[in-house]
Amino acid sequence: MFTLSWQPPYDWSWMLGFLAARAVDGVETVGEGFYARSLVVGEHRGLISVSPHLPTHTVQVSVSAGLLPVAPACLAKVSRLFDLDCQPAQVTAVLGSLGEDRPGLRLPGSVDTFEQGVRAILGQLVSVAMAARLTAKVARRYGE
Secondary structure (H helix, E strand, C coil): CEEEECCCCCCHHHHHHHHHHCCCCCCEEEECCEEEEEEEECCEEEEEEEEEEHHHCEEEEEECHHHHHHHHHHHHHHHHHCCCCCCHHHHHHHHHHHHCCCCCCCCCCCCCHHHHHHHHHHCCCCCHHHHHHHHHHHHHHHCC
16 A cells, blocks of 8 residues: 645545546446556556545555556556646645635546547547547457
8 A cells, every 4th residue: 555645625526526427437436535447557457546535635545466566657647647746825826716616626637648548539529428438448449
């Protein structure tokens, strides 16, 4: 188990909802207070699970045995996906009153640029739900 930190505020409910609406069947799952997915890093394959711990401003990240040799790369991908390096005070200073209604909103990232490209292309002319279904078909046919 690994721990990553984040600066409050963080709207975890919104982030997990965003990821849940776009979850690719067979690749990702999002539940109450957690996100899990399969992941390939080089020749290493496995599962990661991420759970925010609000009181300590951290996320607990579990990495399956197959990914342990590349755990630092996995943690970097998690950090990117959840925008954990965001400095909310700097964002607030720039946005001012524009961001008052949504404190803790983060910019969702991705764990894989190719995957993100496929999602973007498939999502151009269809709903979010349909794009997730199409991406799941691609993952079943060609993915890991």
